[in-house]
């Protein structure tokens with residue numbers, strides 16, 4: 001395997017914030033970039049503009065939220081088609097061979113060593129950074145709430161999705177349930193409770209860093225057409241920030 005260049009050794013982007021911040025924003029699917037050594041993964045370039053490569057708009061919204069709350073954020077630096085940061089290292093879908101009808105040739109042919117390399121180089125450092133940020137907060141006496149930002153495609157396999165926003169959660173209702181209520185208080189907003197996906201996935205980011213560490217957490221999904229440009233991001237920033245503030249207050253958690 002070719003060694004990555006210096007510019008490619010970073011697995012994630014960090015938005016700095018105070019060590020003892022009560023909030024930590026995460027964005028697993030922030031980027032559609034692929035390290036040069038992997039070229040285009042054998043995939044038609046147009047596919048990289050699609051939701052299969054990244055969560056359209058999620059990175060911009062995450063950075064904006066981090067700014068609004070003066071909180072740190074960690075964002076993945078590479079496409080989910082290279083490695084899916086929201087999967088555990090043992091999940092067979094961590095390197096997707098087919099996504100929404102598109103075969104990814106270089107993934108379909110990936111050796112065990114290639115997958116192990118991608119995990120070590122691009123997946124492990126991101127999760128180590130999340131763990132370190134949480135450890136630093138806890139050492140400073142603050143148990144941070146984790147907010148994971150994603151976006152979803154407006155239609156899946158030809159079926160339109162009705163939700164504007166979804167909150168995904170598993171067994172910890174502390175932040176997720178008040179957040180669903182706060183979103184539902186927004187006029188005209190169609191809110192999914194564990195839609196368009198269920199938040200229960202062992203070894204995913206929220207499970208690893210939220211559930212397993214006993215930290216309040218929620219995963220927010222925004223329909224991607226609502227945050228596809230800066231006007232949309234600004235509009236959703238207001239809504240998400242308002243809902244998050246309400247939910248944190250309701251839950252007795254710090255903002």
Ligand SMILES: [Zn+2]
Pocket residue numbers: 028029055149150151
């Ligand atoms: Zn996502």
